[in-house]
Amino acid sequence: MTIRQVAEAADVSIATVSRAMRGSSTVRADLADRVRVAAAELGYRPNPAAQGLATGVTRMIGVVVPTLANPYFDDVIKSLNAAASAAGYRMLVADANEDPDEELELSHGLLRQVDALVLVSPRMPVNALRILEDEARPVVVVNRAADGVGLPFVAVDTYAAMAAICGHLGSLGHTDVAYLAGPAGSWPQQERWRAITAAGGAGLRVTAVPAGSTIEAGYMALESALDHAPTAVMCFNDLVAIGALSRLAELGIDAPREMSVTGFDDIAFARFVRPPLTTAASPQAELGRQAWSLVAQVLAGNRPTAPAPLPAPLIIRESTAAPRERTGEHGRGRDPGRGSREGTGSVHRSPGTMPGD
Amino acid sequence: MTIRQVAEAADVSIATVSRAMRGSSTVRADLADRVRVAAAELGYRPNPAAQGLATGVTRMIGVVVPTLANPYFDDVIKSLNAAASAAGYRMLVADANEDPDEELELSHGLLRQVDALVLVSPRMPVNALRILEDEARPVVVVNRAADGVGLPFVAVDTYAAMAAICGHLGSLGHTDVAYLAGPAGSWPQQERWRAITAAGGAGLRVTAVPAGSTIEAGYMALESALDHAPTAVMCFNDLVAIGALSRLAELGIDAPREMSVTGFDDIAFARFVRPPLTTAASPQAELGRQAWSLVAQVLAGNRPTAPAPLPAPLIIRESTAAPRERTGEHGRGRDPGRGSREGTGSVHRSPGTMPGD
DNA sequence: CTGTTAGCGCGTTCAG
DNA sequence: CTGAACGCGCTAACAG
Numbered sequence: 001m002t003i004r005q006v007a008e009a010a011d012v013s014i015a016t017v018s019r020a021m022r023g024s025s026t027v028r029a030d031l032a033d034r035v036r037v038a039a040a041e042l043g044y045r046p047n048p049a050a051q052g053l054a055t056g057v058t059r060m061i062g063v064v065v066p067t068l069a070n071p072y073f074d075d076v077i078k079s080l081n082a083a084a085s086a087a088g089y090r091m092l093v094a095d096a097n098e099d100p101d102e103e104l105e106l107s108h109g110l111l112r113q114v115d116a117l118v119l120v121s122p123r124m125p126v127n128a129l130r131i132l133e134d135e136a137r138p139v140v141v142v143n144r145a146a147d148g149v150g151l152p153f154v155a156v157d158t159y160a161a162m163a164a165i166c167g168h169l170g171s172l173g174h175t176d177v178a179y180l181a182g183p184a185g186s187w188p189q190q191e192r193w194r195a196i197t198a199a200g201g202a203g204l205r206v207t208a209v210p211a212g213s214t215i216e217a218g219y220m221a222l223e224s225a226l227d228h229a230p231t232a233v234m235c236f237n238d239l240v241a242i243g244a245l246s247r248l249a250e251l252g253i254d255a256p257r258e259m260s261v262t263g264f265d266d267i268a269f270a271r272f273v274r275p276p277l278t279t280a281a282s283p284q285a286e287l288g289r290q291a292w293s294l295v296a297q298v299l300a301g302n303r304p305t306a307p308a309p310l311p312a313p314l315i316i317r318e319s320t321a322a323p324r325e326r327t328g329e330h331g332r333g334r335d336p337g338r339g340s341r342e343g344t345g346s347v348h349r350s351p352g353t354m355p356g357d
Numbered sequence: 358m359t360i361r362q363v364a365e366a367a368d369v370s371i372a373t374v375s376r377a378m379r380g381s382s383t384v385r386a387d388l389a390d391r392v393r394v395a396a397a398e399l400g401y402r403p404n405p406a407a408q409g410l411a412t413g414v415t416r417m418i419g420v421v422v423p424t425l426a427n428p429y430f431d432d433v434i435k436s437l438n439a440a441a442s443a444a445g446y447r448m449l450v451a452d453a454n455e456d457p458d459e460e461l462e463l464s465h466g467l468l469r470q471v472d473a474l475v476l477v478s479p480r481m482p483v484n485a486l487r488i489l490e491d492e493a494r495p496v497v498v499v500n501r502a503a504d505g506v507g508l509p510f511v512a513v514d515t516y517a518a519m520a521a522i523c524g525h526l527g528s529l530g531h532t533d534v535a536y537l538a539g540p541a542g543s544w545p546q547q548e549r550w551r552a553i554t555a556a557g558g559a560g561l562r563v564t565a566v567p568a569g570s571t572i573e574a575g576y577m578a579l580e581s582a583l584d585h586a587p588t589a590v591m592c593f594n595d596l597v598a599i600g601a602l603s604r605l606a607e608l609g610i611d612a613p614r615e616m617s618v619t620g621f622d623d624i625a626f627a628r629f630v631r632p633p634l635t636t637a638a639s640p641q642a643e644l645g646r647q648a649w650s651l652v653a654q655v656l657a658g659n660r661p662t663a664p665a666p667l668p669a670p671l672i673i674r675e676s677t678a679a680p681r682e683r684t685g686e687h688g689r690g691r692d693p694g695r696g697s698r699e700g701t702g703s704v705h706r707s708p709g710t711m712p713g714d
Numbered sequence: 715c716t717g718t719t720a721g722c723g724c725g726t727t728c729a730g
Numbered sequence: 731c732t733g734a735a736c737g738c739g740c741t742a743a744c745a746g
Contacts, residue, residue, distance in 0.1 A: 002739060013717045018741060026715060048470040049415065050739035052406035053722045060449070068435035069625075071428055078425035081452055090467075092417070093450050095438055110447075113405040215625065242629050268426075268572065271714060272599050274631035315714060357628060357672060359723060370733040375725060383731065407723035410738045 001044045010038040021046060061295060062110030062117040064094040064103060066183070070213065070239060071267045072284060076120055076142065079288025087296065089115075098213070100124045100185050104131075111137050116295045118142060123185030138298035142291050144187040152298065154290040157309035158188050161280035162195035164314040165234060165262050168278070170204055172322045174232045174260065177204055178225035180211035180218055180244060182236030189236060192264065196234070211240050218243025219354045223251070231323035232260035238270045239263075241277055243354070245319070249274075256321035266315055276317035283310050358401045367395035378403060418652060419467030419474040421451040421460060423540070427570065427596060428624045429641060433477055433499065436645025444653065446472075455570070457481040457542050461488075468494050473652045475499060480542030495655035499648050501544040509655065511647040514666035515545050518637035519552035521671040522591060522619050523561050525635070529679045531589045531617065534561055535582035537568035537575055537601060539593030546593060549621065553591070568597050575600025576711045580608070588680035589617035595627045596620075598634055600711070602676070613678035623672055633674035640667050 007014040012031055019027045020035035038044075052058040061084055065073040081091045092114055096103040100123045107124075111117055116138040122129065129149045132139045141153035169177060179196055182189035196206050207228045211221035218240030225233050225244075235241035241263030248255050255261050255275055263270055263279035270277040290307050297304040364371040369388055376384045377392035395401075409415040418441055422430040438448045449471055453460040457480045464481075468474055473495040479486065486506045489496045498510035526534060536553055539546035553563050564585045568578035575597030582590050582601075592598035598620035605612050612618050612632055620627055620636035627634040647664050654661040 004739080014740080015717060015719095015742085016715090019716090022741090028715065031716085045465070045469050047410070047739050049406050049409035050722090051741075053404075053410050053724090054739075054741040056722075058406065068431050068438070071431070074425050074428070074431045078452060081425065081450070085452075090449055090451070090470075092447055093438070094447070095435060095442075108402070112402050113447075215629075242626070246629060269599070269626040269630070272572075272603060272631070273626070273629045276714075317714060357633075357674060360725095361723080371724080372726080372733055373731090376732090379725090385731065388732085404723050407738090408725075410740090411723075411725040413738075 001042055003044070003046065006035065006039050006042055006044045009042060010034045058113060058115055059088055060090045060092050060114045062092045062094065062107075062114040063120065064096055064106050064110065064117070064122070065120045066096055066098050066103075066123060066186075066213070068093075068095045070237075071269070072237065072265045072282070073120055075267070075284035076288045076291075079285040080118060080291050081288075083289050083292035084295070087292070096123075098123065098183060100128070104128045107132055107139075111135050111139075116140065116299060118291050118295065119144070120291075121186060121188060123183055125185065138295065140291055140294045140298070142287055152294045152304045152306065154287055154294065154307050155309055156188070156282045156287065156312050158191035158312070159195045160309075161264070161282075161312035161314065162192040162234075163199060165264070165278075165280060166196060166199035166202065166204055166206075168314060168316065168320065169232050169234070169260065169262070170199070170202055172232075172260065172320060174230075174323050175203060175205055176228065176230045177206050177232040177234060178228050178230040179206050179208045180221050180225060180233060180235045180240050181208045182211070182213050182240070186213070186236075188264075192236065206234070211236060213237055213239060215239045215243040215246070216354045218245075219247045222247040230259075232262070232320065234262045235264065237264045238267045238277055238279055241279070241319070242269075242273055245273060245275070245277075246354075256319050257324060260320040260323070262320060264312075266312075270315075271317060275319045277315075278317045278320040279315050280312040281315050282312045286310055358399055360401070360403065363392065363396050363399055363401045366399060367391045415470060415472055416445055417447045417449050417471045419449045419451065419464075419471040420477065421453055421463050421467065421474070421479070422477045423453055423455050423460075423480060423543075423570070425450075425452045427594075428626070429594065429622045429639070430477055432624070432641035433645045433648075436642040437475060437648050438645075440646050440649035441652070444649070453480075455480065455540060457485070461485045464489055464496075468492050468496075473497065473656060475648050475652065476501070477648075478543060478545060480540055482542065495652065497648055497651045497655070499644055509651045509661045509663065511644055511651065511664050512666055513545070513639050513644065513669045515548035515669070516552045517666075518621070518639075518669035518671065519549040519591075520556060522621070522635075522637060523553060523556035523559065523563075525671060525673065525677065526589050526591070526617065526619070527556070527559055527561055529589075529617065529677060531587075531680050532560060532562055533585065533587045534563050534589040534591060535585050535587040536563050536565045537578050537582060537590060537592045537597050538565045539568070539570050539597070543570070543593075545621075549591075549593065563591070568593060570594055570596060572596045572600040572603070573711045575602075576604045579604040587616075589619070589677065591619045592621065594621045595624045595634060595636055598636070598676070599626075599630050602630060602632075602634075603711075613676050614681060617677040617680070619677060621669075623669075627672075628674060632676045634672075635674045635677040636672050637669040638672050639669045643667055 003014045003017050007017045017035050020032040094106040103124045119141045121143040141151045143155045209221050209225045211217045222244040263277040266279045266281035270279050294304045360371045360374050364374045374392050377389040451463040460481045476498045478500040498508045500512045566582045568574045579601040620634040623636045623638035627636050651661045
């Protein structure tokens with residue numbers, strides 16, 4: 001089914017078909033109708049590749065996410081897709097598997113076949129971002145303030161939200177807290193840590209423990225966080241918090257009575273885990289919408305107006321409480337039951353050791 | 358950056374560049390090198406649209422899911438994408454928002470621009486599926502046995518898994534159970550119901566209540582399920598189960614002591630909610646892999662070998678238990694505290710009424 | 715307002 | 731083994 005067959009059936013030239021299909025006003029009404037009828041009967045749909053070649057416009061956007069396994073990113077791309085879809089755009093998604101190199105590689109590949117690229121929480125280094133800046137196609141970034149990089153972006157006010165979490169813990173009476181840190185290249189991770197160190201002045205003594213961004217990462221890292229005898233552990237995100245809670249339960253440490261736990265993002269499941277997570281409610285849907293808005297602005301040839309950082313309100317649920325009275329020892333940091341297991345002292349256990357059921 | 362510039366730089370014809378780039382063996386080694394060097398230096402990447410137009414192959418697959426908001430589908434497409442990506446294919450994803458019409462429309466649109474289409478749990482009617490069958494491009498289906506439709510597909514052995522759930526409940530001593538049903542056009546929903554009715558012969562009396570596929574749907578529908586005085590409620594999927602559990606907790610009905618609850622899918626969060634969900638462990642990753650395998654086979658020109666239904670083992674956690682002793686009334690079906698609220702008696706409450714925190 | 719025609723960038727015959 | 735030339739299906743000048 002090509003444009004030519006439609007032209008023949010409607011007894012017009014292919015140019016007229018082309019114009020009629022795109023609703024050009026410079027085409028006589030009756031001819032346009034004839035074309036539309038013929039097209040409908042033949043089930044004709046223009047070939048996107050050909051259109052792309054001819055116009056240089058694909059009506060596709062590329063999206064690269066660190067992983068599809070985090071509902072947070074899924075929510076963002078769902079919203080982004082809804083907005084793009086309403087504007088007649090399709091979405092080519094790529095999963096970088098938390099690998100900064102793959103992220104850049106995928107970005108380059110995608111840039112050849114889309115009109116614009118959206119990078120969600122990219123972990124790639126700044127200079128990689130800068131390379132992308134020089135590409136012919138617009139690149140928009142979500143949740144990464146590009147320091148010295150001129151890419152348009154939307155981001156959550158991570159700093160303020162993390163500060164609120166610290167404040168919450170502080171007002172509860174916590175002083176010694178651990179932080180299960182996120183992936184190295186992650187801007188949200190950097191911002192959270194920045195807020196945490198600032199909170200040091202406000203009376204919180206926080207020690208960071210490398211973890212990651214998954215349930216398993218939280219599960220694995222929790223135990224070494226205990227070495228610092230904290231009364232609370234703040235987690236990079238809700239997934240990590242869920243993993244941490246799971247390990248705490250296994251160790252017989254009650255949250256929040258013996259240990260407070262906080263997450264970040266407020267994914268849909270955060271309120272249903274046990275105990276319900278105190279966290280920061282990141283506006284995923286709004287991020288997606290704004291990202292599309294930026295894309296649309298750039299595609300329209302305008303310099304986009306930089307959106308203000310999006311607030312992520314503190315959601316206080318049941319995973320945080322006042323620290324219990326100290327009884328000689330700090331928390332359960334030196335609980336004898338723990339030392340007997342292998343792997344104690346190392347930050348990570350070998351992968352795959354989180355038990356099933 | 359076109360092929361022509363590379364040809365010029367390497368001082369060869371564009372045909373040679375074309376051949377060299379795709380590793381044609383009929384090109385002299387030194388020439389091939391010269392081309393590769395030039396291409397690398399110029400950062401040349403072939404234009405996918407042009408390639409697509411010339412060859413009729415886009416190296417893209419389309420994927421349409423009922424919604425991106427269910428981690429189940431995200432897990433499937435993550436796995437599908439991993440396999441496709443390894444084969445050099447990109448993934449164009451479309452979200453049908455649980456709308457059968459949109460599903461078909463998206464499918465048609467996508468078929469023009471991809472080499473193959475994967476439909477995940479399509480809700481569209483059989484005749485729509487049949488239309489897709491006649492398309493030029495291969496269409497592969499996940500989790501929908503196409504009755505009388507010849508589309509290649511992979512599916513979970515939903516019937517057996519649901520039968521196992523029924524058996525589990527039966528062996529616990531339950532006899533009156535409610536079923537929070539999934540979306541109308543959903544094949545998994547049909548299969549689950551088929552297994553349930555078969556279980557009727559095995560001693561389970563099940564009444565179905567329309568719900569849906571989301572947390573909110575489960576939350577909304579739970580109460581009307583109570584009207585039938587069940588001692589257990591089986592849910593279409595884990596999301597619905599989580600919603601049901603949430604509403605039960607609100608009503609002060611303890612699960613599993615006063616009410617057993619089962620899910621389906623075993624999404625990652627199923628074991629972390631309270632109480633941890635008894636459910637069937639659907640192999641999302643395997644579904645994605647097999648779906649790609651089918652696509653690859655068809656693209657290679659082979660008639661694909663139909664994979665056996667994938668088992669979804671029963672996972673018994675804490676959301677199910679023996680029914681408690683009956684005391685005159687069945688369960689809490691007629692608890693006086695409930696009748697005073699508005700909306701009792703209707704299956705659905707108005708949307709958006711599930712409280713936040 | 716309509717039709718003719720020249721590319722868009724690339725793969726691929728077909729001669730050499 | 732290489733290069734010249736054609737065509738993939740469509741859009742956009744341009745001429746009528």
